[in-house]
């Protein structure tokens with residue numbers, strides 16, 4: 001097989017993941033009006049209950065109209081005609097493009113398109129009176145609900161221990177017809193699993209009302225099984241491929257794949273089975289490509305973990321690090337415990353197992369406890385064997401952002417890897433500082 005052919009064969013799963021993210025609007029319209037399914041908003045990776053109730057989870061930015069990269073749109077219509085399997089016709093079609101550049105350009109374009117939309121929605125949040133003291137994540141999420149909340153049937157909220165987050169969750173009720181709450185106890189005070197199980201049952205009851213479907217142990221376990229497989233593949237990419245001396249693409253593109261996974265993992269692009277197929281194919285494609293030595297030798301390039309990014313971050317960061325000769329790892333869901341599997345063994349109680357999963361995430365950092373969170377940073381940095389850590393300090397965040405000094409102390413004591421902090425307010429606003437800080441960090445490896 002020629003290099004040309006391989007380039008097309010491999011990574012079609014990433015292109016499809018990107019396409020499914022961006023083409024959400026059309027897909028969701030079809031689900032709502034043709035298939036009569038209920039659209040339920042999720043933020044953070046909490047889509048399992050919605051799937052189990054036969055609803056369609058949607059991370060609300062995906063209801064927006066995106067400018068879809070011309071190649072991606074064309075490839076999609078070509079694959080609608082020919083299927084995703086490589087056919088002579090598809091290859092003939094693809095030859096019009098500079099194939100070796102396709103992946104880099106398309107993914108770069110996808111990430112920029114998404115971020116451009118994030119900024120637009122952030123502005124919409126501000127225009128509608130959100131205090132400029134709120135973090136970027138909350139402000140842009142509010143913008144998402146202002147923009148498209150009316151198309152939703154409900155929103156499911158999981159309480160995290162950030163008071164700003166809970167204030168935001170309260171405030172969006174004016175934009176959605178119904179709010180469903182899952183209150184997660186802040187600590188395991190003995191009966192936390194029972195308490196949370198009751199809260200989950202109540203939320204399930206409300207979801208059943210919205211969707212008109214019954215949630216059973218089977219429907220819960222079916223969804224948990226899909227989620228568990230997705231998480232296994234996600235971890236393979238994080239632990240096996242990101243640590244490899246040879247990457248299946250350049251490190252900036254690899255970071256973009258991680259960024260795309262981070263974003264799309266929140267709602268599985270509204271179709272869990274399709275998402276599982278794509279991520280499983282992605283793992284196969286990456287492995288095949290590495291085996292054939294197609295990609296880039298990255299030996300000697302330090303691996304830098306940047307976190308937290310789920311509340312907003314400067315996406316130029318991975319490009320800057322790449323130009324400086326380093327690789328970027330985004331692993332927020334892993335360090336927050338969201339990639340842990342849910343026990344689906346025989347005789348297990350799915351609601352109780354889900355409660356345990358949520359509580360574990362709460363203890364690891366979703367609960368915003370600084371000790372727990374900094375311990376998770378250290379553990380994940382150690383497990384992933386990264387060479388450096390960049391802390392992304394989000395303006396307006398009073399729950400996570402002020403834990404950097406504690407983190408530094410712990411790193412000095414327990415890890416001894418270089419670390420730095422970058423500040424984030426809005427995409428594109430602080431690129432020069434990011435360049436300077438990252439430049440100084442990478443110097444430490446020389």
Ligand code: SF4
Nearest residue numbers: 135162164311397399
């Ligand atoms: S923890 Fe910080 S970044 Fe996350 S939602 Fe709360 S204020 Fe925003």
